Amino acid sequence: MAADAQSRRTVARASPWRLPAFSLRALHVWRRNFLVWRKLAIPSMLGNFADPAFYMLALGYGLGGLLPAVDGLPYIAFLAAGTICYSTMNTATFEALYSAFSRMHVQRTWDAILNAPLSLDDIVTGEALWAATKSLFSGVAILVVVWLLGLADSWRVLWLVPLALLVGLCFASLGLIVTALAPSYDFFMYYFTLVVTPMMLVCGVFFPVAQLPDWLQSVSSVLPLTHAVAIARPLLAGEVPGQVLLHVAVLAGYGLVAFHIALVLARRRLLR
Amino acid sequence: MSAAAARADAGTAVARVRGLRKSYGDREVVAGVDLELFAGECFGLLGPNGAGKTTTLKLCLGLVEPDGGSIDLFGYDLPRQAREARQRVGVVPQVDSLDPDFTVSENLLVFGRYFGLSDAQVKARIPDLLEFANLSGRGDAKIQALSGGMKRRLTLARALVNDPDLVILDEPTTGLDPQARHVIWDRLKQLTAQGKTLLLTTHFMEEAERLCTRLSVLDQGRVIATGEPRALIAEHIEPQVVEVYGDGVDEWASAHAAPLSERCERTGETVFCYAHDAGPLVASLAAWPGLRHLHRPANLEDLFLKLTGREMRD
Incomplete structure (x- = not known):
């Protein structure tokens, strides 16, 4: 039996680099996470929304009182756009790192799902969509505060809603790369210290990028958060942002490439 | 599938595995495995640690890409059609993967959604599943509040949420106390009575002997024996076994064991003697008051140790 031609055939192996296969089953993963979130929504929202909101209020009024107009805006209005972007980034990042890692590695939720008729592609897609959804929640929550403060009086600010989703998808995908590589939670400190925090500091969240030395401006110009802020700030001021296509393309490009890398790494880690 | 349909179906192959191979680095973990599962049977995969059972x-x-060979499940070609095949399979994994964020019922509900079932469909099944798992009235309990046995029964119920034709169980009773183990055995027997096909791995020989209609012994990635448990024992092992231990076992063994038994092995402090008629061997023990012995029929463990050796595998 073992000698017949069929049993000796070597299987044409699917490359881990194959393109993602998207299916609506990814939404089952999204729904699972949504159901958990509904139970823990209050502490979850506090972390993702109250924290950046307090920073925005305290720095915006406290520090802002000492400052002249920044880029032609009162400091709190300047800071509001940056806060929406970085809280969106942070929410997606936390979800794609700590929460997704718990489900992948600690609770073995991904393993359980893989025994059902879902693929790893479905799971990673569902996780990215979920992390982006959560960042949408926190982006919108901050936007509501900004609106209540009277800092958003143009309908153009509604464009910040799809922007938050795009920024969420971009950083969720980047975060999932780190998760797929992580041996333990401690590993995430590298990403936060070396990537997330510097990005928050040099991408125009708290002060204009133009304040930085040239070399640091060059670094900033290739980071995705810079491009998010570049769209968000004019929108919040009621203006039409310049070079929208470029900024959207950078965010989408980071997101798509990162998503594929995250998926390849997850396939190598789990489907072996 | 109804029990009647299952009986009509008996004899049809549910799974056909041919020449399956898988290596990790230089180590060939699965080295040419052939298996065939028929509808309604409980098939056991036995083997020491690292034999390749879980792989x-x-x-x-369809969760791992094979290096060679073919896998046919319900006529689907794996891993290519893994999604379609897994729609008809339930899995009880070796390591607990219940969702700690959910209650007992929510675990079943969410898992049913993964199979494309509507909430109404799953909710209609939940009372039966909980009763099967002996967890009636515990639907709202948190997972953390369940004992090890309860968790395993819930995992079994979760594997049945899609009413699968085949249930795959990886060491379903490892880590359970004897009472909990007997409950799982009872439930697995109910499943075969309902016409489900079971594929399980175990290294509890008693479990395999009680549950499995057929089994394969796996060692170093190869199938070294396949058949019905009693038939395999009769084919490979002398029918009677005498285990002897105590002070002076070496002296007794060199004087009597070899001439009075067909085969004799020592593991640790115990000498195992295999014979068709163990009467003279047991009689010889009367003159050795320091020795204790156990006279019993040959079992699957004897077969397993003969085929895979007595040394530790780690």
Whole structure:
């Protein structure tokens, strides 16, 4: 039996680099996470929304009182756009790192799902969509505060809603790369210290990028958060942002490439 | 599938595995495995640690890419059609993967959604599933509040949420106390009575002997024996076994064991003697008051140790 031609055939192996296969089953993963979130929504929202909101209020009024107009805006209005972007980034990042890692590695939720008729592609897609959804929640929550403060009086600010989703998808995908590589939670400190925090500091969240030395401006110009802020700030001021296509393309490009890398790494880690 | 349909179906192959191979680095973990599962049977995969049991199961679920060979599950070609095949399979994994964020009922509900079932469909099934798992009235309990046995029964119920034709169980009773183990055995027997096909791995020989209609012994990635448990024992092992231990066992063994038994092995402090008629051997022990002995029929463990050797595998 073992000698017949069929049993000796070597299987044409699917490359881990194959393109993602998207299916609506990814939404089952999204729904699972949504159901958990509904139970823990209050502490979850506090972390993702109250924290950046307090920073925005305290720095915006406290520090802002000492400052002249920044880029032609009162400091709190300047800071509001940056806060929406970085809280969106942070929410997606936390979800794609700590929460997704718990489900992948600690609770073995991904393993359980893989025994059902879902693929790893479905799971990673569902996780990215979920992390982006959560960042949408926190982006919108901050936007509501900004609106209540009277800092958003143009309908153009509604464009910040799809922007938050795009920024969420971009950083969720980047975060999932780190998760797929992580041996333990401690590993995430590298990403936060070396990537997330510097990005928050040099991408125009708290002060204009133009304040930085040239070399640091060059670094900033290739980071995705810079491009998010570049769209968000004019929108919040009621203006039409310049070079929208470029900024959207950078965010989408980071997101798509990162998503594929995250998926390849997850396939190598789990489907072996 | 109804029990009647299952009986009519008996004899049809549910799974056909041919020449399956899988290597990790230089180590060939699955080295040419052939398996055939028929509808309604409980098939056991036995083997020491590292024999390739879990990898074989993962290959059969399409979760691992084989290096060679073919896997056919319900006529689907794996891993290519893994999604379609897994729609008809339930899995009880070796390591607990219940969702700690959910209650007992929510675990079943969410898992049913993964199979494309509507909430109404799953909710209609939940009372029966909980009753089967002996967890009626516990639907709202948190997972953390369950004992090890309860968790395993819930995992079994979760594997049945899609009413699968085949249930794959990876060491379903490892880590359970004897009472909990007997409950799982009872439930697995109910499943075969309902016409489900079971594929399980175990290294509890008593479990395999009680549950399995057929089994394969796996060692170093190869199938070294396949058949019905009693037939395999009769084929490979003398029918009677005398285990002897105590002070002076070496002296007794060199004087009597070899001439009075067909085969004799020592593991640790115990000498195992195999014979067709163990009467003279037991009689010889009367003159050795320091020795204790156990006279019993040959079992699957004897077969397993003969085929895979007595040394530790780690």
